[in-house]
Each structure stands twice: as C-alpha cells, then as structure tokens.
Amino acid sequence: MCLAKELGERRIIEIIFSCLERMPNIPFPLGDDASAFNINHERVAVLTTDMLVGKTDVPPQMNFWQAARKAVVMNISDLAAKGVKPIGVLTAIGCPNDLTKKDIEQIGKGLNDGAREYGAYVIGGDTNEASDLIISCTAFGVCRKNLFMGRSGAKPGDLIATTGFFGKPMSGLKILLNNFSQPPEIGKALVDAVLMPYARVTEGLVLAKTRAVTASIDSSDGLAWSLHELSKASKVGFLIDTLPIAQEVKKFAEIHDLDPIELALYGGEEYELVITVKPKLWKKVEETMKHVGTQIKKIGLVTKKLDLIFETMEKPIYIEARGWEHFKTTLHQNTNVS
Amino acid sequence: MCLAKELGERRIIEIIFSCLERMPNIPFPLGDDASAFNINHERVAVLTTDMLVGKTDVPPQMNFWQAARKAVVMNISDLAAKGVKPIGVLTAIGCPNDLTKKDIEQIGKGLNDGAREYGAYVIGGDTNEASDLIISCTAFGVCRKNLFMGRSGAKPGDLIATTGFFGKPMSGLKILLNNFSQPPEIGKALVDAVLMPYARVTEGLVLAKTRAVTASIDSSDGLAWSLHELSKASKVGFLIDTLPIAQEVKKFAEIHDLDPIELALYGGEEYELVITVKPKLWKKVEETMKHVGTQIKKIGLVTKKLDLIFETMEKPIYIEARGWEHFKTTLHQNTNVS
Numbered sequence: 001m002c003l004a005k006e007l008g009e010r011r012i013i014e015i016i017f018s019c020l021e022r023m024p025n026i027p028f029p030l031g032d033d034a035s036a037f038n039i040n041h042e043r044v045a046v047l048t049t050d051m052l053v054g055k056t057d058v059p060p061q062m063n064f065w066q067a068a069r070k071a072v073v074m075n076i077s078d079l080a081a082k083g084v085k086p087i088g089v090l091t092a093i094g095c096p097n098d099l100t101k102k103d104i105e106q107i108g109k110g111l112n113d114g115a116r117e118y119g120a121y122v123i124g125g126d127t128n129e130a131s132d133l134i135i136s137c138t139a140f141g142v143c144r145k146n147l148f149m150g151r152s153g154a155k156p157g158d159l160i161a162t163t164g165f166f167g168k169p170m171s172g173l174k175i176l177l178n179n180f181s182q183p184p185e186i187g188k189a190l191v192d193a194v195l196m197p198y199a200r201v202t203e204g205l206v207l208a209k210t211r212a213v214t215a216s217i218d219s220s221d222g223l224a225w226s227l228h229e230l231s232k233a234s235k236v237g238f239l240i241d242t243l244p245i246a247q248e249v250k251k252f253a254e255i256h257d258l259d260p261i262e263l264a265l266y267g268g269e270e271y272e273l274v275i276t277v278k279p280k281l282w283k284k285v286e287e288t289m290k291h292v293g294t295q296i297k298k299i300g301l302v303t304k305k306l307d308l309i310f311e312t313m314e315k316p317i318y319i320e321a322r323g324w325e326h327f328k329t330t331l332h333q334n335t336n337v338s
Numbered sequence: 339m340c341l342a343k344e345l346g347e348r349r350i351i352e353i354i355f356s357c358l359e360r361m362p363n364i365p366f367p368l369g370d371d372a373s374a375f376n377i378n379h380e381r382v383a384v385l386t387t388d389m390l391v392g393k394t395d396v397p398p399q400m401n402f403w404q405a406a407r408k409a410v411v412m413n414i415s416d417l418a419a420k421g422v423k424p425i426g427v428l429t430a431i432g433c434p435n436d437l438t439k440k441d442i443e444q445i446g447k448g449l450n451d452g453a454r455e456y457g458a459y460v461i462g463g464d465t466n467e468a469s470d471l472i473i474s475c476t477a478f479g480v481c482r483k484n485l486f487m488g489r490s491g492a493k494p495g496d497l498i499a500t501t502g503f504f505g506k507p508m509s510g511l512k513i514l515l516n517n518f519s520q521p522p523e524i525g526k527a528l529v530d531a532v533l534m535p536y537a538r539v540t541e542g543l544v545l546a547k548t549r550a551v552t553a554s555i556d557s558s559d560g561l562a563w564s565l566h567e568l569s570k571a572s573k574v575g576f577l578i579d580t581l582p583i584a585q586e587v588k589k590f591a592e593i594h595d596l597d598p599i600e601l602a603l604y605g606g607e608e609y610e611l612v613i614t615v616k617p618k619l620w621k622k623v624e625e626t627m628k629h630v631g632t633q634i635k636k637i638g639l640v641t642k643k644l645d646l647i648f649e650t651m652e653k654p655i656y657i658e659a660r661g662w663e664h665f666k667t668t669l670h671q672n673t674n675v676s
Contacts, residue, residue, distance in 0.1 A: 108356065126388045
C-alpha cells in the first residue's frame, strides 16, 4: 500500500489531476502556476491557491505576522510569474485551539500587509479549528490573455534568465533550523530571506509587456525544480553557464564548508522569476528591467536536447529534479509553531 | 489570555476582518457568503472559500470521495445562495502522511464529481503535508451585478422563505456520532443528508432572475444562525410562524424523545436557501420554483423590531444565535478520519 509520505506532493498532485475532467475552452492547460478562465475574448481572470502549513512552512523564529504575510506573498508570487497584477486574496484559516487573540490579530495584520504591499486587498475568508496552523490563500487578478506568461513556450535558442540570485533562504534555514552560526555581516540577509520573502510583481508585469518572455515560473521550489518544470512543460532542455549564486551564499558556504551550488540549485522558498526570453528581444528585456531597478541575470540557453546541464570549468553537472519538497522533513522536525 | 477555542470561529473572523483595509469600489461589503470584484460595469466575478477539516467536518462513516465532494458542495452552496452559477473550483489539500494512493484517488474523484454535478470544473490546486485532512476550496463564478443576492436587503414586510425542510443532518449526525438507533424507514434519509449534501444551485439562479429576493443566505450553520446573519446584515427582525421541520425529523424526534424544534433550528451542515421576498412578487417566486420542481416554504415575516421570534401555539420562542459552531465539539470527539 503506497502512502502519501512515500508518494510526495508532486505525485499526489498528479494523481488528483488524473481524476479531473478538463474544462472545455480553458485558456491555459492545467498544471501551470495559476489557473485561468475567460471573462471575455480578450481578458482572463487568473487564480492561484497555495496553502501554508505551520509544521512544514513556518520555522520557529517566524512570527504569526510573518507567517500570514508569507502565505499571501507565496500566492502573489505565482501571479507575478504569470505577469498578472494581484487584485484580491481570499483566505481560509485553520486555527489550532491554543492560538491567542493576539496571535490571531497578528495573522489578520500579516494577511492585510502582505496583500497591500502589492496593491491587493484581502476580500474574504473562512476560519476553522485545525491541529496545525493552516493559512490557505487564493489570489486572483485579471490580464489580457495574450500577456499571460505560461510555462510551455520556451524554444531552443531562447535565453534563460532570472530576476535575482539564489541560495539565501536555504542558507537562512540552516541558521534557523540546523544551528549553523550566523556570520555577522551576512547572517541577517540570509535569515531575512526566510522570514520576509518578496514577490516579483513589478518585474512580472513589465516582463509580460515586453512580449519577449516565452516561458516563466517562480522559484518557490528551488531553481533546479523550476528549471525542470519549465523543461517538462516546454519540452526543451537547458544549458546553464552561469549559476546566479548570491554573494552572501558564497561566503556562507565558505565559512561552513558547504557546497554553494547545492544551496543555490536545490533550495526553495525563494521567489525569483525564472524566465526564457527570445534572444532578439534580450536588450529590450534588460532595459525594461533596469528601468524598474532590477538586474536581470542571463544564466544560459534553451536547448533542443532535453538534458538540464550546468557547465562548470571542470565537468558538466546534471541538474537533478529535487528541491524544497525533499527539504521539508528538516523543517518538520524542528518547528515549534504548531 | 483569550484562546482560539474560547473565541469561537465567528469572533476569530471578526478579529481578522477588523485588521483588513477595505478595497475601494468593492461591489458588495465584506462578510457576505461570497466576495466579488468588478470585471466591468455590469458584471462581477464572485468567489468564495471554505475549508473542510477532517476532525471537525468529517464523521467516521464518511468516505474520502464523500468528504472531497462535500468540500466542493459547501463552497458551491455559497455561490448558489448569491444566485451565481459556479464556473470553477480551486483546491488546496492538506494530506496526512498515512493517506493511501487509493484515498487520494477518492479525493480527486470526489472533487471532480462535486464540481461536475453543478456544471463546474476543478481547474487548479495545491497539496501539502498536514496533520489533519484539510480540503480548502475556492469556488467562483460570474454574474450580473444587479442579480447578486446579498444578505442586507431584507425590508420589514418582506416574506421569509426556505427552499426545503430542516433538521435532517443534525438527526443523521446523532445516528452517526451519538449511537442513536437508525429507524428503518427514515434512517437512511437522515444519514444521507449528512453524507451527501446538495447545493441549491438551480434554485439560486432562478430566484436571482425573479428580482423578488431582497436577501439570501445558505443554511450551512443552521437555520437559526442563518436568520441571525440576515437579521444582522439587513437590520431587521423575523417573526416565524411555520418552522419547516422535515417529516423524517419529526418522526426521529418522536422515537428518541428529542425536541424537533431544536433539531430544525440549531443544526447546520444543511444547504437550503433562506431568503426574504418582496410580498408583491411572492406568486412569481412560487411559480418559478414550481417550474424547477422545488417547493418553496413561506415561514414568516420580516419585522422592523429586531427580535427573532418563533410564534408557537403556546408561547413565542426567541430564536437564539447558535448553531453548528457550538456543535463541532461532538464531531471532534468521535471522528476517526484524521
């Protein structure tokens, strides 16, 4: 008998998807970061749902305000990756019995602040008693159908790029959960990356308007996992030549004798965008991103061959399909926010 | 220090709502059964979210297919009460580790079948590890703004009516959870009312089109609670002259020496619509409902005085603001679906 813990989250999603009849005329296929339905022949409403669970998503040092804000931000990040401006958020909360009134106020404020930070509002919700703290959000927005950035349009020859650098949350979690010492100059940045994630909404919106992006995803399950998802959806491979490792992560890895490549590729809980770009429009993308104050990093090429390879000076490394999912056990064993 | 278990779900919702900034130009106020946003000046998208938690919402005799179907139906019922046709459902699932592949398939099928039953589709979702079985759904649809049936339009002199009879789920739960014997002729109907709830989608849609309904709510927290919610939102009272008690409930109460009024008023987990109607248009409502094969029951009058009173032959009974919330402890203590 195969149990949930052996199946893993992705296989569970596949099993559930296999039971679902498909909506006719659905604007984009099931299994993208967000779902959509037509509101007229030009525009679609885009919705996404993502559940924060105390015992797997909330380290003990994260307060209720931060946890609720994160629950909103991780949903808004999925809209950002699709180039959709968030309008509103609905939230269903599972409350452990021992939450105090102050905790609940912190949750309310965190939900509000997470949404307002990106111009959205929390417009409804529901609450129930539950054993774990559960904050399940649904974020939605509206966009022009032809500006929606799906996962499946990457073509061989396209460039692959990211909106930032990787590895900070995984390093931060090692400080928060595994008692790695916090180096004075870089420690705060690493811990903050876990406690205060940011969604790339502005970047997603301007990127969509360039019409240069052929596929897009956020990196909430880690850079490696995002690349594998894009690869699967677009039926292409990737040849990565530059791994966008954060400076702080390089230092942290040096101090603690860790592999910075591991930290940057197989982390998760980070909300950069990973996009593929038509090479002729790369300059336009670069300029647009400069205009909003974000440096876009070209990290490699889309290939016809389905392999995902990181070319290093020594030997090529095959990028494995693993990431945050695998990591959850650690958080589970260490967290004390129920 | 005030804890969640003492506050109760409704107070928790109030606390969270008090933390939320209000969306400008929101078509309908926060706190209705569903939320909405304008998609153009005529139409609104309507969304609702509701979370099913194994330990409080799933009696041990309910299988995973039924639990997942119920999670969808309880969301669709909220749209039905607003007169909105469901288009799609998103679902975030918290999976206990010991769920089997077969359980997960049953959940997938239950989600699909619950949506398809009402013409909707499940178009996206997310899954996580959790201690309880959690099925958090968001259902949505689109409607003309002027056909949305809110809670706040009831006027003194309006009639109050329901789409059906009450008390079956509470009686069924007494059989399922409290070892009350199951009377041969009526037992199945009572138990089925718990395991296979139905949403009044067709009724909601045709009622909205009559333009006769001034306020509407479903009865998922019990008839008494629904009346109190309408009373609060519309700032009116109710004088109930006929309590719509199901025949099976009257018999069940007689056999087990229970109060049928208690069963009908203070139950919950039932999905009838409770509506107020302009008296001049009552005939139209009756005919419309007859046309879709549903008997509408006139149960009383909307009053200026804020009291909620059930007039009996003997003495008037004040209808208390309690219902399903209070009841949950029982289910909690008896259920074995985690």
